[in-house]
Amino acid sequence: MDAETQPAGTARVAEAAAETVLIEVPAHADYLPVIRSASAHVATRAGFTLPEVADLRLAVDEACGLLLRHTVRDEQAGLSGLGDLACRFVLEASELRVILSRDARNAARPQDDEFGWTILSALVDDIQWKVEGPTVHVEILKRRTAGE
Known part of the structure; x- marks a missing residue:
C-alpha cells in the first residue's frame, strides 16, 4: 500500500510509534560495556547531540552499577547463578527511556545522597527505582x- 492509498492518518500513527531495543546480558560487571555501547548507539541513532550521548552512556553505566550493587540473587527461591540484566531502550519522538531490569530480592533503593544516585540524577531528566514482584x-x- 503506497501513501496515496493508505487511510488518512495511518502514516502519522506509524511514525509516532515508539521503537524498542532489548538487550539481555549476564548480570556481571564484565558485560556492562555491551550495554554502554548499545546506549551510545541507540542515542546517536535517535538524534541526540554528542554531549547528550555521553551523558546517557554514563547514566546507563551508573544505573547498571547501582542495580548490581543494590540487589541480591535469592538462591533458595530458585534464582540460581548471576541471572540476567535486561536493558530496554524505548525511543519516542523527543526522548529515550531506558529500563534496566534484574530478578532479585533485597532490592534496597539507593539513598538520594548516595554518590552514584546523585550523579545519575544530574545526568538524566528522570530516574525511578521500582520493585515489581521479584x-x-x-x-x-x-x-x-x-530545537532538535
Whole structure:
C-alpha cells in the first residue's frame, strides 16, 4: 500500500510509534560495556547531540552499577547463578527511556545522597527505582534538547 492509498492518518500513527531495543546480558560487571555501547548507539541513532550521548552512556553505566550493587540473587527461591540484566531502550519522538531490569530480592533503593544516585540524577531528566514482584527496575528518561 503506497501513501496515496493508505487511510488518512495511518502514516502519522506509524511514525509516532515508539521503537524498542532489548538487550539481555549476564548480570556481571564484565558485560556492562555491551550495554554502554548499545546506549551510545541507540542515542546517536535517535538524534541526540554528542554531549547528550555521553551523558546517557554514563547514566546507563551508573544505573547498571547501582542495580548490581543494590540487589541480591535469592538462591533458595530458585534464582540460581548471576541471572540476567535486561536493558530496554524505548525511543519516542523527543526522548529515550531506558529500563534496566534484574530478578532479585533485597532490592534496597539507593539513598538520594548516595554518590552514584546523585550523579545519575544530574545526568538524566528522570530516574525511578521500582520493585515489581521479584524484579527490580531502574528506569531513566533522557529528553533531547529543545530545537532538535
